[in-house]
Amino acid sequence: xxxxxxxxxASPSEYVETYNLYEIGPDGPDLLIDKIGVLNFTLQVDGEYxxxxxxxxxxxxxxxxxxxxxxxxYNYHPPMAPANLTISGVDSVDG
Numbered sequence: 001x002x003x004x005x006x007x008x009x010a011s012p013s014e015y016v017e018t019y020n021l022y023e024i025g026p027d028g029p030d031l032l033i034d035k036i037g038v039l040n041f042t043l044q045v046d047g048e049y050x051x052x053x054x055x056x057x058x059x060x061x062x063x064x065x066x067x068x069x070x071x072x073x074y075n076y077h078p079p080m081a082p083a084n085l086t087i088s089g090v091d092s093v094d095g
Contacts, residue, residue, distance in 0.1 A: 004074055007040040011058035011066065020065065024053040035059070051075050 006021060021033040021041055033043060033054070045052070052075075055068040 001044040001046040002076065004043050004045050005040060006043065006054065006056070006072070008056050008069060010039055013058060013060065013066070015060040015062065016058045017061045018059045020057045020059060022055055022057070022068070024055070024071065045074065045076050047076075049077050 008019070010016070011019075017037070019036045019039070021036060021043070022030045023033055024030050034041060051073050053071050053073050055071045057068055058066040
């Protein structure tokens with residue numbers, strides 16, 4: 001898993017209580033990651049590799065949700081392969 005830190009500016013609207021962080025679904029509805037009461041969030045990213053897109057919305061005390069913020073992308077990729085594998089101490093290698 002890889003920690004990814006999201007942060008954003010507060011909504012200028014009155015009565016905002018929380019923010020919703022979403023991941024845009026590639027083939028379906030957007031996924032609500034969490035409801036957050038502060039202006040940042042650390043997400044432990046895991047699962048399939050590839051580019052993931054996120055946005056945040058503001059929610060007021062009446063339950064009204066804003067339009068989405070700008071989007072950000074994160075490219076989740078596997079670690080680099082180790083290099084220069086060698087073998088020693090044998091007379092022959094069958095393979």
